[in-house]
Amino acid sequence: MLSWVSEERAFIAAVVIILLLLCFTISIFIGVKQTAFREKDEVFGDPERTLGGWYWTITGVSSVLLLWFYFSWGIGRAFFPEAGNEMCQIAKLETAIAPITATLPINTRYFKSTTLTRRNSEQLEILLSSMPTSIFTKIEQSELIEIIENSKAIIGVFSNQKNQSKESVAFLKKISSDIRKLSAELRLGFDGYLPTKEALAQPNWGTTYIEIPLLPITSKGVLFDSISNQASIITKTFLKTRNNSDAGDTLIESTKKKISLLKATNKSSVFDEDILIRRKAYVKAVERIFKRLDDGTIFPPKAFDGLNYAVTDLFTAIDETKGGLKLIDTLFVPGAGVIKSRTQCTEQGSGRWLPKPTDVIASFLKLANPNIEAGGGYKGSTLFWWKWLPIADLIGFIIPDKIIDLLPGEYGRHSDTGNFQSNYKDNLLALAQGDIYLGSIPMLDGHIWDSVFRVLVALILGIGLGVPLGIYMGVSRFFKSFFDPIIELYRPVPPLAWAPLILTIFGINDDGKIFLLFMVAFAIMVISARTGASGTQLSKIRASHSLGASNRQILRYVILPNALPEILTGIRISIGVCWGTLVAAEMLAGTTGIGFIENVARVVSNYELIWVTILIMGLLGLAFDIMMRRIINKTIPWRGKG
Amino acid sequence: MSDLICKNLNMTFTNPQTGSKIEALKDINFSLKKGELLSVLGPSGCGKTTLLNMIAGFLNPTAGSMSLGGNLIEGPSVERGMVFQQGALFEWLTVSKNVDFGLRMKKTPKAEAKKLVDKWLNIVGLQGFGDTPTYQLSGGMQQRVALARCLVNDPDVILMDEPLGALDALTREKMQSLILELWKETGKTILIITHSVEEALLLGERLFVMAPRPGRIHKEYKLPFAEEGLTKPLREIKHDTRFGDVREEILSMIWDMEEEIMGGA
Ligand SMILES: Nc1ncnc2c1ncn2[C@@H]1O[C@H](COP(=O)(O)OP(=O)(O)OP(=O)(O)O)[C@@H](O)[C@H]1O
Ligand SMILES: [Mg+2]
Numbered sequence: 087m088l089s090w091v092s093e094e095r096a097f098i099a100a101v102v103i104i105l106l107l108l109c110f111t112i113s114i115f116i117g118v119k120q121t122a123f124r125e126k127d128e129v130f131g132d133p134e135r136t137l138g139g140w141y142w143t144i145t146g147v148s149s150v151l152l153l154w155f156y157f158s159w160g161i162g163r164a165f166f167p168e169a170g171n172e173m174c175q176i177a178k179l180e181t182a183i184a185p186i187t188a189t190l191p192i193n194t195r196y197f198k199s200t201t202l203t204r205r206n207s208e209q210l211e212i213l214l215s216s217m218p219t220s221i222f223t224k225i226e227q228s229e230l231i232e233i234i235e236n237s238k239a240i241i242g243v244f245s246n247q248k249n250q251s252k253e254s255v256a257f258l259k260k261i262s263s264d265i266r267k268l269s270a271e272l273r274l275g276f277d278g279y280l281p282t283k284e285a286l287a288q289p290n291w292g293t294t295y296i297e298i299p300l301l302p303i304t305s306k307g308v309l310f311d312s313i314s315n316q317a318s319i320i321t322k323t324f325l326k327t328r329n330n331s332d333a334g335d336t337l338i339e340s341t342k343k344k345i346s347l348l349k350a351t352n353k354s355s356v357f358d359e360d361i362l363i364r365r366k367a368y369v370k371a372v373e374r375i376f377k378r379l380d381d382g383t384i385f386p387p388k389a390f391d392g393l394n395y396a397v398t399d400l401f402t403a404i405d406e407t408k409g410g411l412k413l414i415d416t417l418f419v420p421g422a423g424v425i426k427s428r429t430q431c432t433e434q435g436s437g438r439w440l441p442k443p444t445d446v447i448a449s450f451l452k453l454a455n456p457n458i459e460a461g462g463g464y465k466g467s468t469l470f471w472w473k474w475l476p477i478a479d480l481i482g483f484i485i486p487d488k489i490i491d492l493l494p495g496e497y498g499r500h501s502d503t504g505n506f507q508s509n510y511k512d513n514l515l516a517l518a519q520g521d522i523y524l525g526s527i528p529m530l531d532g533h534i535w536d537s538v539f540r541v542l543v544a545l546i547l548g549i550g551l552g553v554p555l556g557i558y559m560g561v562s563r564f565f566k567s568f569f570d571p572i573i574e575l576y577r578p579v580p581p582l583a584w585a586p587l588i589l590t591i592f593g594i595n596d597d598g599k600i601f602l603l604f605m606v607a608f609a610i611m612v613i614s615a616r617t618g619a620s621g622t623q624l625s626k627i628r629a630s631h632s633l634g635a636s637n638r639q640i641l642r643y644v645i646l647p648n649a650l651p652e653i654l655t656g657i658r659i660s661i662g663v664c665w666g667t668l669v670a671a672e673m674l675a676g677t678t679g680i681g682f683i684e685n686v687a688r689v690v691s692n693y694e695l696i697w698v699t700i701l702i703m704g705l706l707g708l709a710f711d712i713m714m715r716r717i718i719n720k721t722i723p724w725r726g727k728g
Numbered sequence: 729m730s731d732l733i734c735k736n737l738n739m740t741f742t743n744p745q746t747g748s749k750i751e752a753l754k755d756i757n758f759s760l761k762k763g764e765l766l767s768v769l770g771p772s773g774c775g776k777t778t779l780l781n782m783i784a785g786f787l788n789p790t791a792g793s794m795s796l797g798g799n800l801i802e803g804p805s806v807e808r809g810m811v812f813q814q815g816a817l818f819e820w821l822t823v824s825k826n827v828d829f830g831l832r833m834k835k836t837p838k839a840e841a842k843k844l845v846d847k848w849l850n851i852v853g854l855q856g857f858g859d860t861p862t863y864q865l866s867g868g869m870q871q872r873v874a875l876a877r878c879l880v881n882d883p884d885v886i887l888m889d890e891p892l893g894a895l896d897a898l899t900r901e902k903m904q905s906l907i908l909e910l911w912k913e914t915g916k917t918i919l920i921i922t923h924s925v926e927e928a929l930l931l932g933e934r935l936f937v938m939a940p941r942p943g944r945i946h947k948e949y950k951l952p953f954a955e956e957g958l959t960k961p962l963r964e965i966k967h968d969t970r971f972g973d974v975r976e977e978i979l980s981m982i983w984d985m986e987e988e989i990m991g992g993a
């Protein structure tokens with residue numbers, strides 16, 4: 087069942103998208119009708135106007151989901167599952183002839199030869215005008231000028247039609263005609279081309295870690311694939327083509343000699359260290375430009391005319407053969423499209439970092455699978471499940487071993503016969519170290535539970551200690567003045583700024599994180615309980631005095647309930663801040679938890695997993711907040727009415 | 729026997745910032761017999777609330793002493809119940825839990841407490857409202873709860889600081905009858921502060937008119953209207969010519985005091 091869902095995710099997405107579109111249009115329709123209906127009896131600005139309106143909620147949610155589907159290429163994949171593969175074949179062809187295209191004004195404005203000529207001539211001029219005359223002798227200077235002039239002359243020789251070798255002219259002609267043949271073959275269409283069995287057996291687009299299947303699965307794809315294979319052979323020949331000529335060769339040879347001579351004088355002569363460095367640098371700059379010219383990559387201005395025509399025509403042929411794919415590409419595949427790298431085709435554009443909703447769900451299902459052997463969970467831990475927890479572990483966790491050391495008596499010793507008889511202290515120590523089996527209890531387990539557990543423990547500690555202290559601070563001068571500076575000094579520091587210190591002191595396991603969160607929750611709880619307690623009306627306190635309540639009774643029965651709204655709001659804020667801090671702390675250090683998953687996913691650039699963790703965090707945070715709001719509304723209905 | 733006696737009461741407030749002193753009360757002397765109904769009237773700031781707070785035990789006099797039934801007053805106690813202008817009810821408790829508060833603090837057995845609470849809710853006319861949260865009650869009902877909460881503790885003296893100040897005219901009249909009824913039925917000593925001259929006349933066997941700067945008792949009246957109110961409708965009393973005469977006299981007295989304050993200021 088699960089694997090069927092996984093393989094057919096494109097189809098499922100298509101159904102979902104159609105449903106979303108329906109929801110979107112119907113809810114807009116209802117919304118517009120309702121608005122028109124209510125227009126008459128409502129005044130602008132009436133707060134009642136913002137109540138209800140579920141249809142606009144549906145419009146909003148479905149449009150966000152549709153946008154997500156669109157920009158993640160989810161719509162493209164859902165309705166045109168073969169398009170990715172076809173685009174991959176075209177990408178193969180474009181990549182294959184890319185070296186030829188690069189020399190032509192197709193994706194750029196100038197021929198590559200023009201660009202090279204212009205740039206090198208300009209740099210030669212600059213070198214000539216900036217020659218440092220003080221560090222070269224007169225003779226050397228004239229030598230240098232000659233080298234630069236020779237370099238210019240080489241550009242001239244290569245650019246001259248008459249000097250172009252017969253061989254290279256013939257080569258270019260042959261390449262152009264081969265490319266024209268490719269165009270003709272493309273124009274014949276893809277009838278009769280059939281995908282291989284091997285290609286059809288490939289997994290669907292996006293169902294495995296290989297994004298897009300590489301072998302062509304449609305007739306059109308097979309055609310493009312075979313053309314691309316031929317094109318790469320043509321390209322290989324093209325890359326070997328050089329503009330060699332006798333005139334050029336003699337100039338190059340003589341210039342080479344002059345340069346090596348100059349370099350030799352640099353070695354033999356005795357120069358100041360500083361001057362030597364400058365001399366070497368200048369000669370090197372001259373040589374660098376010369377080296378760019380001696381490999382015969384500059385061709386005469388008209389040499390590539392035939393090739394340019396042939397390649398331009400090939401692109402036209404590609405476009406014609408693409409047919410409907412062109413529309414799909416522009417409408418449903420925002421971004422650069424499919425790119426072929428050395429071994430695979432990848433999505434380029436928003437689809438790269440924005441995983442498709444269906445893939446995110448697939449990734450989540452894999453993560454949520456409690457069966458670790460079957461590939462579920464993450465890094466050896468389930469997402470959210472349960473396990474048997476030995477009671478002994480719990481006791482060992484709660485009772486510190488040191489307490490046993492403080493008990494009267496001594497630990498046992500081995501006897502004369504070499505036996506060891508454990509006494510009561512040894513037994514208690516074993517208990518405190520969790521070595522005695524006492525049965526097991528079922529316990530929640532997994533990354534989510536680990537995160538929630540940390541927040542829960544920290545919250546319980548923060549509430550348990552913070553609320554009493556806060557209340558005493560609200561009613562007692564001593565408590566207020568004594569603790570105020572301590573809390574007010576550490577509270578404004580962002581919790582994460584404490585993290586490096588606390589994780590060092592308490593270790594990267596639960597203790598450190600729980601303490602960090604405890605600090606956060608404690609400060610918030612103290613402040614809110616204190617505000618609540620000190621806000622008790624004097625008349626209420628006086629009334630309870632007159633009714634015979636003792637000071638303790640007043641704290642328990644009047645001040646505490648009076649502070650309850652503030653305390654609950656404090657808990658709500660604490661949960662939010664703790665949750666945010668925890669995830670960040672888990673990203674810093676640790677081996678379990680939601681933040682840990684995201685951190686690993688970040689390191690390995692697993693965008694799907696990153697989105698999954700972000701969604702889990704957001705949904706859990708939302709769930710906590712809704713829960714707290716419910717609790718607040720249930721427990722303090724009198725809020726704001728006292 | 730359990731008389732409330734105030735001897736040479738003085739109260740001076742010192743402003744902690746400026747150090748200036750305000751004589752809120754100066755040489756107050758009076759005694760109140762058990763079961764007497766006293767109303768206190770006076771211009772704003774003449775020390776009425778201060779006097780009441782001292783009797784309740786919330787404030788200590790700078791000089792002088794107070795005693796109730798021979799015992800010195802040194803702090804708040806159940807003997808002296810207090811009703812505030814605005815209920816000061818515990819909004820997190822229901823009506824019966826509010827009334828029950830004092831009994832719970834005393835750890836009265838549950839069954840006995842419930843009987844008492846029901847009895848008093850009946851008397852103040854709130855039968856059936858036991859489980860209603862107090863924030864859902866009207867202002868008049870809230871004051872009834874405050875009365876019941878105070879009375880269930882069986883105090884010797886009931887102190888009320890403008891208990892009906894926040895109520896509308898009609899509810900006010902009903903509450904005035906209720907207070908008179910309670911006074912008659914329970915025979916408690918009641919001290920009531922009010923801003924309304926009519927109310928002071930209706931709810932006072934005795935009536936103190938206080939004067940400000942320093943706060944003192946300016947004049948005392950003995951009035952028959954409270955007694956009459958037990959048998960006659962209150963509206964009828966108000967139309968009595970004697971009632972009108974006293975009212976006019978007190979009104980012009982307070983008017984003069986206010987004039988004096990304004991002139992002096
Ligand atoms: N805690 C205090 N600190 C300083 N001065 C105070 C304090 N309480 C009351 N006073 C002053 O004592 C005087 C009497 O105040 P009190 O509240 O008793 O007046 P009141 O008669 O109850 O007035 P009202 O009719 O407006 O309630 C006023 O001048 C007031 O400013
Ligand atoms: Mg007052």
